Amino acid sequence: MKCIMDIHEVMKYLPHRHPFLLVDRVIEMKEGESIVALKNVTINEPFFNGHFPNRPVMPGVLILEALAQAAGILAYKSTNTFPSEGVLYYFAGIDNARFRRVVEPGDQLRLEVKLLRAKREIWKLEGSAYVDGELVCAAEFLSARRG
Numbered sequence: 834m835k836c837i838m839d840i841h842e843v844m845k846y847l848p849h850r851h852p853f854l855l856v857d858r859v860i861e862m863k864e865g866e867s868i869v870a871l872k873n874v875t876i877n878e879p880f881f882n883g884h885f886p887n888r889p890v891m892p893g894v895l896i897l898e899a900l901a902q903a904a905g906i907l908a909y910k911s912t913n914t915f916p917s918e919g920v921l922y923y924f925a926g927i928d929n930a931r932f933r934r935v936v937e938p939g940d941q942l943r944l945e946v947k948l949l950r951a952k953r954e955i956w957k958l959e960g961s962a963y964v965d966g967e968l969v970c971a972a973e974f975l976s977a978r979r980g
Contacts, residue, residue: 869944903960920980927972958975
C-alpha cells in the first residue's frame, strides 16, 4: 500500500495532536474530489480504558471524527491552505450516520471520503470507514471553513 502522506505530513495539514489525532497516513488523494486515509487502532488508545474495560470498542463518534479529519486534509490540500495560517475547518453537521460493526484494538480503519459539493466555505462530503474490506460506518457530513 503506497503512502502519499506519512504522519509528519498529516500533522502539517491537521491542527489535531495526540490523543485526538485520528489519521496516521494518506494512501490516495484526488485534490478537490476524494481521499483515502488510514487509522491504526491500538490497545494504547486512551478511550479504551473506559469504553469498555472488559471489551474495548472504539467509540462511534471517534470513527466519525476520523472521517472528518480525513476530510480536513482533503480540504486543506485542495485549497492550498494550512492550519498554521489560521485557517480551520470545523465539523458542521452530520446526516445518515450508520454503524455496521465494532472497531477493536488491532483493527486498521480505512477512511474513504468524497466531496459531494462545495459552496463558498461549506463542503458537503460522504464518508465510509472499513476494516478488512467490511463497512464499519457511513455518513454524510458538512465542513465549514473559518479563517
